Amino acid sequence: MMPPLRILLAEDEAVTRLAARALLERAGHRVVTAEDGPAAVSAAAAAFDAFDLILMDLELPGLPGDEAVRAIRLQPNGRAPRILMLTASATADGQMRCVGCGADGVLTKPLRLESLAAALGSGPQAAPSPAEPPSAGPAFEEAAIATMREMLPAARVAELIDKTAAALRQHGDALEEALRTGNRRTAATMAHRIAGVSGQYGCLALRRTARALEAGLEDGACADLPQRIGASSAALAPALEFLERCAAAARG
Incomplete structure (x- = not known):
């Protein structure tokens, strides 16, 4: 400890x-x-x-x-x-x-x-290998929300989850608009934000697809960018549903 x-x-x-x-x-x-x-x-x-x-x-x-x-x-x-x-x-x-x-x-x-x-507990770290984000794994990490419920009052957990869902909707809309207008820089920023928020709250599939999309947008020669865009878009709705269920459970 x-x-x-x-x-x-x-x-x-x-x-x-x-x-x-x-x-x-x-x-x-x-x-x-x-x-x-x-x-x-x-x-x-x-x-x-x-x-x-x-x-x-x-x-x-x-x-x-x-x-x-x-x-x-x-x-x-x-x-x-x-x-x-x-x-x-x-x-x-x-x-x-x-x-x-x-x-x-x-x-x-x-x-x-x-x-x-x-x-x-370790010394200075070297640069990690910039490998491609994993494409498979569990969609959600229930333990992330469970840890929050153990450490915080239930009402506070529900409030945080509600704010997270609202932030993801906002970032998703901004990402969609940036992709529509061809603004790759803004789209990469939004994908980065989605990855950060979703991971903290246990939405692992959305985190994976957002990280993959960010990497694809930064790579001007990414051959499967349309597939990465589609995967990220498809992962948002289930993540929002997961968060809504978790918020409802926290409220009891």
């Missing part, structure tokens, strides 16, 4: 940030949050010695997470806290950005306490 830590959590996606903070706090850690890159750098500068660990999302507004890490590493005031990158990216570029910015390691979303403990 990890000793209590003072953690700065930089994550712009509200439902992911709320779930990760709840998980960390119920495990005994003290958590300060930042919603964008400049806020993360400012928080680290204002209380540099106050943090044992910084968890930094790669894709932050205002200043990307890798650039925020570089800015924090340049700060002269006090010891440098340990920094772990958080990412849902399945692309080689995303992985290399994580390990090339001066961070001490990389955690793949969703955040899990056992993964965090393992990362803190």
Whole structure:
């Protein structure tokens, strides 16, 4: 078991940030949050010695997470806290950005306490192999919601799940519009956001298809991009139904 830590959590996606903070706090850690890159750098500068660990999302507004890490590493005031990158990216570029910015390691979303403990117990991590996202596996992870129900009041769990479903609908609409207009950059960003949110709340099939779509959109020569688009679209409705069932069960 990890000793209590003072953690700065930089994550712009509200439902992911709320779930990760709840998980960390119920495990005994003290958590300060930042919603964008400049806020993360400012928080680290204002209380540099106050943090044992910084968890930094790669894709932050205002200043990307890798650039925020570089800015924090340049700060002269006090010891440098340990920094772990958080990412849902399945692309080689995303992985290399994580390990090339001066961070001490990389955690793949969703955040899990056992993964965090393992990362803190190891030395600096090398770049993971940018393999293709797996195409098969369970559609849902009931344990992800079960863990939340064990650690949080039922009403809070239902609220978080409802917000997650709303965020996924919004991101799905934005993804569809970006694909319709041929805006691959925005579409890749939306796929990345969907992957991050869905994984935290146990929607594994949607996470897999969104990660595959993100990787395909980043690859200009991806031959099966239409199939990846179709798979991601098809996985959204079942994920929303799963979340609705979980929210109803939490309400009793």
